[in-house]
Amino acid sequence: MEYTLTPIGYVHSMIKTRDQAPKQGTEGAPSAEISILPEYRDALDGMEPGSRLILLTWFHKSDRTYLRVHPRGNVNIPKRGVFSTRSPDRPNPIGLHEVTLTKISNLNLEVTPLEALDGTPVVDIKPAI
Template structure:
């Protein structure tokens, strides 16, 4: 396989400067505000985005180094394959968060439920569409066995 190169389209600004003790998922960051500052060259790309209540943000986990194929995730004490978790130390350090879109001001997106480190490079934005993206009756693998509550668990630095 050949390498793939991405160019960031913007940056996340959040209250989280250190990966330790921050929320591990947007559900644990309810009400936490931040912004997504896009490069002005992408201004036309946000046309009609304000009509959506949520966005899917794809970003580079820029502080994650290396990876392991088995990890002990934040929500469990047993090791799992990295692809069965949302752990940040992955072969391709790509993160995904579904955020509430509060407002669009030019190339600044005001968002809530931010579980992302300040200064994180943004790779892409997609609208969250419930008819396409919500599957509430699906299986949740090992998480269904009573994993810890993601609303209260905070990063402990194990992936720093």
């Protein structure tokens, strides 16, 4: 079986490299903009500034061969399976980010905080519960 993910938009951020990215959004991540592709305009209906959202992203710069990693990249911590960590390097590098929607302008969503790299594909948006 083959599965396909289609980006609905892309992250525009001041974070350009993995070294610049905090491990979690709550660890000093900046605001970022999500540019939604025009064909998904109607999917934005009902979104309002102040809403808490879950962004699902595709970590396009991740290494998909890792099955074990040092948690948080700290070599002093023994390696563990990636499914017990939040490492971006994993078989299916799906990112999960809880953010606040601060502004909507046409097809652009301003969110905060977001630790994703500039150019990261966004594959879905859901309301946080």
